[in-house]
Amino acid sequence: MPLYVYEAREKDRSCAKCRDGFEIMQRLDEARLDHCPYCRSPVIRVIQAPGLTHSKTDLHYRAKRAGFHTLKKVQKGEYEKLY
Ligand SMILES: [Zn+2]
Known part of the structure; x- marks a missing residue:
């Protein structure tokens, strides 16, 4: 299954999860x-290159979002509990 990344369309109305x-x-x-x-605020899908593994996508995403490492980790843990 492909992995998609979404982020908040309106950052000021978003929760900690979709803001980052x-x-x-x-x-x-x-x-x-x-x-x-999580918070029902509107999100947009961030285009990812096809064929990336989860870890590669995650690394790429972390690098892109440098400075949010700790928050990202919490989010990922919470996300994985869903599945
Ligand atoms: Zn949210």
């Missing part, structure tokens, strides 16, 4: 998310 972006596994036939599953 969150990753979610979705089937190809699943509709893209319109709202954060």
Whole structure:
């Protein structure tokens, strides 16, 4: 299943999870998310290159979001409890 990254469209109305972006596994036939599953504020899908492994995507994403490492880790832990 492909891994998608979403982030808040309106950062000032978002929760800690979608403000920094969150990753979610979705089937190809699943509709893209319109709202954060945590706080229901609108989110946009961040385009990821196909074929990246989870860890590569995560590393890339962490690098891109340098400075949010601790927060990102908490989010990822919470995200993984969902599945
Ligand atoms: Zn949210």
